[in-house]
Amino acid sequence: xxxxxxxxxxxxxxxxxxxxxxxxxxxxxxxxxxxxxxxxxxxxxxxxxxxxxxxxxxxxxxxxxxxxxxxxxxxxxxxxxxxxxxxxxxxxxxxxxxxxxxxxxxxxxxxxxxxxxxxxxxxxxxxxxxxxxxxxxxxxxxxxxxxxxxxxxxxxxxxxxxxxxxxxxxxxxxxxxxxxxxxxxxxxxxxxxxxxxxxxxxx
Numbered sequence: 001x002x003x004x005x006x007x008x009x010x011x012x013x014x015x016x017x018x019x020x021x022x023x024x025x026x027x028x029x030x031x032x033x034x035x036x037x038x039x040x041x042x043x044x045x046x047x048x049x050x051x052x053x054x055x056x057x058x059x060x061x062x063x064x065x066x067x068x069x070x071x072x073x074x075x076x077x078x079x080x081x082x083x084x085x086x087x088x089x090x091x092x093x094x095x096x097x098x099x100x101x102x103x104x105x106x107x108x109x110x111x112x113x114x115x116x117x118x119x120x121x122x123x124x125x126x127x128x129x130x131x132x133x134x135x136x137x138x139x140x141x142x143x144x145x146x147x148x149x150x151x152x153x154x155x156x157x158x159x160x161x162x163x164x165x166x167x168x169x170x171x172x173x174x175x176x177x178x179x180x181x182x183x184x185x186x187x188x189x190x191x192x193x194x195x196x197x198x199x200x201x202x203x
Contacts, residue, residue: 025066031056032077040114152201
């Protein structure tokens with residue numbers, strides 16, 4: 001024994017190797033985005049390491065070489081979707097919100113629409129009655145509006161007073177139920193004033 005140590009192996013690296021790694025990572029992210037584009041909006045259940053690996057033409061080990069886990073992969077794909085949409089919520093000012101929303105929803109419209117599951121006939125009938133009520137109420141408030149504008153306004157009111165909207169305010173925003181109700185009625189009041197004042201939906 002001479003006491004000398006064997007030199008540590010140097011990790012082979014080169015611009016070509018780094019370029020290939022970057023290309024592989026890009027292919028994985030593109031595959032993840034493509035999977036989401038093939039499915040209804042935000043169907044993240046379809047975005048798995050196995051599914052992305054198959055779509056990208058690599059094995060799962062390669063995916064894990066670039067991403068620690070499924071969460072990191074999904075974060076990278078989400079960043080790509082925001083890049084594709086040309087939107088980012090960071091630094092968003094209130095006066096930028098209409099344009100932000102327009103660009104986001106235009107992008108969302110490029111995804112397939114999830115088919116609505118058959119609903120209970122009683123619920124279908126109840127919704128039809130509510131729809132007719134809203135359309136009539138808007139027409140009475142501003143009879144000069146076109147059928148298109150009346151429908152948009154009535155649909156917005158329907159979204160606001162929808163139970164699902166209330167549940168999101170309470171569950172996702174942690175609002176007190178009374179505050180959720182106050183927020184919904186406040187927004188409905190703003191739409192009502194816009195209708196009476198003749199402020200048409202932006203085209």
